[in-house]
Amino acid sequence: MNIVLSRDSQVRIMENTVANAEKYFGQFCTLMAAYTRKTAKLRDKSDLLVKQLIDYANTENPELRSTIKNFAEELAKVQDYRQAEVERLEMKVVEPLKRYGVQLKGTRAEIKRFNSVRNNEIKQLEKLERLRQKSPSDRQTITQAESNVHKASIDASRTTQQLEETIDEFQKQKLKDIQKIFLDFVTIEMAFHAKALEVYSSAFQNLDNYDFERDMEDFRAKIHIASGNYDARPASATNPSSTLPWSIGSQSVRSSLQRQRDSEDDSEENELQDFSDPEHAQIRR
Amino acid sequence: MNIVLSRDSQVRIMENTVANAEKYFGQFCTLMAAYTRKTAKLRDKSDLLVKQLIDYANTENPELRSTIKNFAEELAKVQDYRQAEVERLEMKVVEPLKRYGVQLKGTRAEIKRFNSVRNNEIKQLEKLERLRQKSPSDRQTITQAESNVHKASIDASRTTQQLEETIDEFQKQKLKDIQKIFLDFVTIEMAFHAKALEVYSSAFQNLDNYDFERDMEDFRAKIHIASGNYDARPASATNPSSTLPWSIGSQSVRSSLQRQRDSEDDSEENELQDFSDPEHAQIRR
Numbered sequence: 001m002n003i004v005l006s007r008d009s010q011v012r013i014m015e016n017t018v019a020n021a022e023k024y025f026g027q028f029c030t031l032m033a034a035y036t037r038k039t040a041k042l043r044d045k046s047d048l049l050v051k052q053l054i055d056y057a058n059t060e061n062p063e064l065r066s067t068i069k070n071f072a073e074e075l076a077k078v079q080d081y082r083q084a085e086v087e088r089l090e091m092k093v094v095e096p097l098k099r100y101g102v103q104l105k106g107t108r109a110e111i112k113r114f115n116s117v118r119n120n121e122i123k124q125l126e127k128l129e130r131l132r133q134k135s136p137s138d139r140q141t142i143t144q145a146e147s148n149v150h151k152a153s154i155d156a157s158r159t160t161q162q163l164e165e166t167i168d169e170f171q172k173q174k175l176k177d178i179q180k181i182f183l184d185f186v187t188i189e190m191a192f193h194a195k196a197l198e199v200y201s202s203a204f205q206n207l208d209n210y211d212f213e214r215d216m217e218d219f220r221a222k223i224h225i226a227s228g229n230y231d232a233r234p235a236s237a238t239n240p241s242s243t244l245p246w247s248i249g250s251q252s253v254r255s256s257l258q259r260q261r262d263s264e265d266d267s268e269e270n271e272l273q274d275f276s277d278p279e280h281a282q283i284r285r
Numbered sequence: 286m287n288i289v290l291s292r293d294s295q296v297r298i299m300e301n302t303v304a305n306a307e308k309y310f311g312q313f314c315t316l317m318a319a320y321t322r323k324t325a326k327l328r329d330k331s332d333l334l335v336k337q338l339i340d341y342a343n344t345e346n347p348e349l350r351s352t353i354k355n356f357a358e359e360l361a362k363v364q365d366y367r368q369a370e371v372e373r374l375e376m377k378v379v380e381p382l383k384r385y386g387v388q389l390k391g392t393r394a395e396i397k398r399f400n401s402v403r404n405n406e407i408k409q410l411e412k413l414e415r416l417r418q419k420s421p422s423d424r425q426t427i428t429q430a431e432s433n434v435h436k437a438s439i440d441a442s443r444t445t446q447q448l449e450e451t452i453d454e455f456q457k458q459k460l461k462d463i464q465k466i467f468l469d470f471v472t473i474e475m476a477f478h479a480k481a482l483e484v485y486s487s488a489f490q491n492l493d494n495y496d497f498e499r500d501m502e503d504f505r506a507k508i509h510i511a512s513g514n515y516d517a518r519p520a521s522a523t524n525p526s527s528t529l530p531w532s533i534g535s536q537s538v539r540s541s542l543q544r545q546r547d548s549e550d551d552s553e554e555n556e557l558q559d560f561s562d563p564e565h566a567q568i569r570r
Contacts (some may be wrong), residue, residue, distance in 0.1 A: 175497035
């Protein structure tokens with residue numbers, strides 16, 4: 001019975017290993033999926049910001065208009081990289097974690113199968129024991145029972161070996177997969193942060209170069225023409241939004257606006273609030 | 286009457302300028318606040334992930350345990366930087382945009398006041414016109430009315446000048462503020478991305494160095510001791526979570542777990558789902 005007992009504790013270790021993996025990989029999958037969703041929401045908000053920036057730029061004087069449009073384009077580029085981040089997280093982190101669920105079910109089934117083979121061995125042993133107590137002289141039945149025990153033991157041994165191989169393979173794969181999934185997560189995040197840093201550096205330069213004095217000249221000219229002082233710059237240049245077609249060239253802005261249209265049916269927090277509302281910027285911590 | 290008319294169009298330009306700023310700055314404020322909130326949500330999800338990683342690490346063999354704990358600590362550090370990002374966005378982007386709402390109301394009140402002064406000038410002019418028609422010989426009343434028109438004109442001129450100065454100052458401040466707010470936004474984002482990149486680079490190194498073979502030796506020893514093979518490494522080393530106190534040293538992990546506790550009353554999506562649920566990772570695009 002000693003081998004049976006040690007097999008019992010081996011099965012328990014295997015069951016615990018699988019149950020533990022099931023518990024934590026399930027949580028990692030849920031949390032990584034939530035992380036990806038929140039990243040997608042951040043992208044959506046930024047897309048809305050891009051759209052508003054372009055709308056606003058079209059109402060402003062040339063200098064600010066070009067500065068704000070450029071800023072909107074850079075912001076749109078960051079969202080394209082964020083979109084790539086979202087897609088990669090889905091493919092290389094969330095999906096592999098999901099597949100784990102399936103794999104774990106397979107391993108659990110193997111352990112269950114082994115348990116039933118092992119239970120059969122115990123059943124045959126008990127049967128033999130009962131026969132030896134009840135009818136010690138019934139040689140033929142006892143021999144038959146001994147043969148059944150022998151067969152059940154061979155089955156159990158073979159299954160034990162198969163299971164050991166399965167669980168060894170499972171554990172090895174699990175350790176490799178954990179490493180790979182988290183390495184992929186870190187790589188995806190690094191790529192995104194590096195690109196965002198690059199784009200924002202260029203956005204900084206552009207914003208920093210903005211010359212508000214030129215826009216002020218335009219504005220003053222407009223005001224003074226209105227009040228009867230005609231020796232300033234032509235007023236037509238100061239509000240071109242009514243004459244210029246609404247147009248921007250960047251692919252990033254286009255994809256950003258495309259996403260924005262796609263997500264217009266998502267009503268959550270998309271409506272614009274009165275910005276005197278003191279609640280709207282509350283960040284719980 | 287020509288001066289009155291040109292003043293009228295000047296007021297309209299000023300009113301439009303303020304209304305336009307009110308519209309777009311309101312939207313920027315709402316969207317920047319939403320962006321900040323979404324960033325805070327991303328931080329919350331990551332904090333949950335940090336907590337689960339530490340729990341999981343404590344159930345694993347020494348090599349993986351130390352690798353996962355280190356990964357959790359790096360992830361917690363990123364969340365500390367994200368927390369700084371959230372606080373800075375609040376302080377340097379959302380708050381200044383909110384203050385704009387107040388400032389715009391002040392400017393709108395000035396314009397209204399000017400309008401009423403201007404309307405008084407028109408009223409006095411109309412009164413004088415009527416008197417001249419009705420009683421052209423009533424010199425005393427006409428002189429009085431002329432004096433009223435003169436006073437009202439002086440008031441209107443003075444107010445016009447004040448308003449010109451106010452709107453000039455408003456516009457200058459607006460252009461400077463737009464530049465400053467967006468520059469601050471870009472600077473805050475750059476600082477976060479740079480720090481995140483730095484931390485993830487270190488996390489990558491650590492994950493990449495993980496040696497799963499050592500953990501496999503531990504695991505095989507545990508399985509074989511259970512099945513009666515005692516010449517392997519001591520089993521006690523393979524599951525130390527029951528004997529080691531739950532302890533981690535990093536400040537980042539502590540602040541991450543603190544935030545996690547603080548946000549436990551936020552029920553939105555915090556419950557962990559079964560990871561066989563195919564819906565949970567859907568990213569709308």
